[in-house]
Amino acid sequence: MAYYLTDGIYPKWSTFIQSIPLPQGLKAELFAEKQESARKDVERAFGVLQSRFAIVKNPALLWDKEKIGKIMRTCVILHNMIVENERNTYTLSDTSEFESGESSRSSQVEISQPTDSPSNFVNRHGIQAQIRDQQKHDRLKADLVENIWQKYGNLDE
Template sequence: MSRRLFLRIANAVEAHNPYFKQRTDALGVLGLSCLQKVTAAHRILAYGIPADLTDEYLQIGESITIESLRAFVKAIVEVFGDWYLKAPNEADICRLLSIGEQRGFPGMLGSIDCMHWKWEKCPIAWHGMYTGHCREPTIILEAVASQDLWIWHAFFGMPGSLNDINVLDRSPIFAALAEGRTAPVNYTINGHEYTMGYYLADEIYPNWSTFVKTIPRPLGAKRKYFASKQESARKDVERAFGVLQSRFAIVHEGAMNLGFDHERAVNSFISVSHDEIPELHDFLQTHNRIRDRATSSQLQEDLVEHLWEQYGNE
């Protein structure tokens, strides 16, 4: 991280939360500075180290380090959340669609997948619920990422015993779409018109009109070419997960001695007022369109033809 970026973050959280301001005690002795507290939080997130390892370098105790980390991540969300933790607006969607079309996938909004985040200090009583195919307690992160590594959808907190479909059933990713609160997405492929964007996904995801999956055993040059292009573009989200883990070792190594707010995590759905909920008929129609298997098959066939026509001769 550059010095300029680090100081920008430190100054922002200090201005937002008085906890980070340096104060004096009753004897007039200066307490811990903002730089000490913010650096301690950064070291835990970046290196995945336990809180007591920051004492030697920063002269800050374990309990204060954990307290600083909690205050830091909360301040980051409150200060930068409106800009960096937002759903795509109309301009963002146009940019995503343009990127997808340049890669041969008109209507593509990104790639979707799940990763497991190791929870080293999971309470013994919860081991069964949070242990799945990884053979150790994990917490699942569902994300949608674009080619430029922008993770614009993140749903975190589901137990590791679930799979991608179970997580999808609880995820709010299509909530705004079903409720009519998203910007329109209109495009034409192979002479057929479509009104909803889609995500590239692996084979475990259902055959919905909002997912485009590969062809497991493709026959013929057209289908083989489509499968190779889909599998290549779908790596965007896996690459984003790789960068996330390399930059923040706490994601790769797992939580050491930090608490986890289970209730807040599993209930991190978007709240909607009754005034924003569409008519039941419209909601059900959109809901059925999202899960339409016939449209999914047609979309895949159209993309097979489109990719072959545009790039097959290469």
Template structure:
């Protein structure tokens, strides 16, 4: 246990434990693997679970209370330095910071809870390359995505969206984070708390298990086009401008 915690805390390799704790490299690695597997078995159901209907309903309620109906969270990529990268892999994993890194794509909600994590691509990729390989919209493309219905500026939408920066494509599932930061800057409350009644949210505690056949190929293609619909993205952006002006324009 001591070996495992030191390796995780100080980000050191297994062979660094030889002289300090008199434990061989193979023993240290085996201990680390068992520790990680135990953490996953014990805590994955709570801390690695995908969002269920209750979670989606809560996120939508919070988003609407903050002036962003239909928002499911924020998406971005970050680079984790790989200090012990093998020389043969260093060029592939070298990022714009000129060091080997591994990319993590994550979706976080307002309280910094991570709902989606896609980790492992080389640092030479950019956010778009990661998105093309990410399973974030897999369920939505297969027709199993959570029901999301909201209205902005008298226009109805049926697909939730994530706040993203300008590098992300103009899809119906993304909205520019600049809009969000403009509102946060004008209406920030560091010590405030969310004021909504979670007991009033409808939704089952677990996602219903589907025993139906996977959707036909043409249905999958249709869902795929809906996710990447630029026209919906442009309309959503224009509606947001009008919506945010109506909500916050009078106080400017």
């Protein structure tokens, strides 16, 4: 199940992962630092797109996921083209911190078309129950804390 990095105003659903407001211990502190950093990066990137493209700023509630995905991908591509075109005017001496290596992430989004069958309604109701399951939220958050610790913690040892 996919999840979103959020701040404390969102409900404790399995799809929303908030930071830890007062982290106790090294694992919790590291998780809070990494979660807040990633969330801020996404917010900044989205803010850049909103300031550059009015279509991103306006509500898109009436569009389907596929159309929104295509619009966002197009805006990102156009933004990158603009940045590439203006790159010669920048005076950055070291750009290595902005360059990334190979990534295992995929930008593909699975899109499923809803049907009006009764079984789809039952499935959707079950999925909503899973999303709102606070125990699942707590397990996911604990797993993420542990995963971050395994990946970035204990570098001294």
